Amino acid sequence: MRVVYFTHSLASCWNHGNAHFLRGVLRELIARGHDVRAYEPAGAWSLQNLLADHGPEGLHAYRYAYPELESRSFEPDADLAALTDGADLVIVHEWNDPALVAAIGEQRRCGAPFTILFHDTHHRAVSEEQAIRAFDLSGYDGVLAFGETLAAVYRRWGWEGRVFVWHEAADTRLFHPPAEPVDRDGLVWIGNWGDGERSAELEEYLFRPAQEAGLPLDIFGVRYPPEALTTLERYGVNFRGWLPNARAPEVFAHHLATVHVPRRFYTTLLPGIPTIRVFEALACGIPLVSAPWDDCEQLFTPGEDYLVARDGAEMTRHLRALAADPDLRRSLVTHGLATIHARHSCAHRVDELLAIAGRLGAPIKEPVPA
Numbered sequence: 424m425r426v427v428y429f430t431h432s433l434a435s436c437w438n439h440g441n442a443h444f445l446r447g448v449l450r451e452l453i454a455r456g457h458d459v460r461a462y463e464p465a466g467a468w469s470l471q472n473l474l475a476d477h478g479p480e481g482l483h484a485y486r487y488a489y490p491e492l493e494s495r496s497f498e499p500d501a502d503l504a505a506l507t508d509g510a511d512l513v514i515v516h517e518w519n520d521p522a523l524v525a526a527i528g529e530q531r532r533c534g535a536p537f538t539i540l541f542h543d544t545h546h547r548a549v550s551e552e553q554a555i556r557a558f559d560l561s562g563y564d565g566v567l568a569f570g571e572t573l574a575a576v577y578r579r580w581g582w583e584g585r586v587f588v589w590h591e592a593a594d595t596r597l598f599h600p601p602a603e604p605v606d607r608d609g610l611v612w613i614g615n616w617g618d619g620e621r622s623a624e625l626e627e628y629l630f631r632p633a634q635e636a637g638l639p640l641d642i643f644g645v646r647y648p649p650e651a652l653t654t655l656e657r658y659g660v661n662f663r664g665w666l667p668n669a670r671a672p673e674v675f676a677h678h679l680a681t682v683h684v685p686r687r688f689y690t691t692l693l694p695g696i697p698t699i700r701v702f703e704a705l706a707c708g709i710p711l712v713s714a715p716w717d718d719c720e721q722l723f724t725p726g727e728d729y730l731v732a733r734d735g736a737e738m739t740r741h742l743r744a745l746a747a748d749p750d751l752r753r754s755l756v757t758h759g760l761a762t763i764h765a766r767h768s769c770a771h772r773v774d775e776l777l778a779i780a781g782r783l784g785a786p787i788k789e790p791v792p793a
Contacts, residue, residue: 447594
C-alpha cells in the first residue's frame with residue numbers, strides 16, 4: 424500500500440512534537456513493506472528555526488536514528504496530483520495551510536481513488552476553533568483525533584462515525600531502556616516553555632518540588648523567554664537548551680526520574696490527552712511523576728505506571744520517595760514498560776491505522792517486507 428503523509432515537518436522536531444510520533448509510525452509502515460512518502464512545505468517554521476539555531480548539524484541526530492526516513496519539500500504551487508499519484512492512503516496533518524488541505528480534499532471529491540484522512544494533534548479545535556473550522560474537510564473520508572475529547576468535538580461538528588481516536592505512542596525501536604545500567608542522578612524535564620500556558624504549573628509541580636526535594640534538575644527545550652530563564656535561575660535549574668528528540672533516550676537514561684506537567688488545555692477543555700513525552704518516558708524505563716491529569720480514557724494505570732501529585736507538596740513527597748526507594752523506582756519502571764509494550768507502541772498505532780483505513784475502503788493487505 425502506498426501511504427502519503429503531508430506533515431509540517433518530518434525532519435525537524437524543534438517545537439514540533441508530532442514529528443516524534445510520525446517518525447515512528449512511518450518507520451513501522453516501511454518495516455512492514457509499505458511504500459511511504461512524506462511531504463513537508465518548503466520553509467516550514469520548525470525546520471527554519473532549527474537551522475537558524477543549530478545549522479545543518481541540528482539534523483544529524485535525526486538522520487542517524489532514522490536512516491530509512493526522508494521527506495520531500497514542496498512549494499505552494501506544487502502539482503498535488505503528482506505528489507499523490509498512486510496513493511492508497513493520504514493523511515494530511517492539521518498544521519498545514521488551509522489551501523493545501525482543501526486542494527487535496529478536492530482531488531478526492533473529484534474522483535481520486537485514495538482514502539484521505541485529516542490528522543489533528545493539537546488543542547486548537549477548542550482554543551482557536553475558527554482556525555480549525557476554516558479547513559475545508561468536505562472531501563475527506565475521516566478524521567484522526569489524538570484523544571477522545573478531541574474526537575467528541577468533531578462529532579459535534581458532524582463527523583459522527585467518521586472520526587477515529589488515534590493516540591500518539593512511543594517508537595520503541597528508539598525509545599527503550601539502556602542496554603546496560605548507567606549511573607542516574609537528579610531529575611530531567613524535556614519540554615518547551617511555549618506561550619506560558621503552564622508557567623504557573625511548572626513552578627508549582629517541577630521547579631519548587633525539585634528544589635525542596637534537593638534534586639538537581641536539568642531542563643531541555645526551546646522558546647524560553649528571558650523571564651522564564653530568570654525563573655529557572657532563581658530555582659537553580661540547569662537549562663540545557665534544545666534537545667534533538669532522537670537523543671532523548673540517552674538523556675532519560677542518565678536521570679533518576681522525570682515529571683509530566685500537562686498543558687492547561689489538556690487538563691480543562693481536552694482532558695485525557697497526554698503529551699507524547701509520557702509514552703516516550705515510560706518506554707525508556709524512567710520513573711515518572713505527573714501533575715494532576717485525568718486519564719479518563721484509561722490509557723495507563725496511575726499509581727502503578729507512574730505516580731500522581733495532587734499539589735506541589737505531594738510532588739515534593741513523591742520525588743523524595745523516588746530518590747530514597749529503589750524498589751519504588753523499579754516497580755514503576757516495570758509497570759510502565761509493560762503498559763507501553765502491551766498497547767502504546769507505534770506498531771500498535773499502525774495496526775489501528777490500517778484497520779481504520781480498511782474500514783473506509785483502502786486496500787490494507789500488508790506486503791511482505793523485503
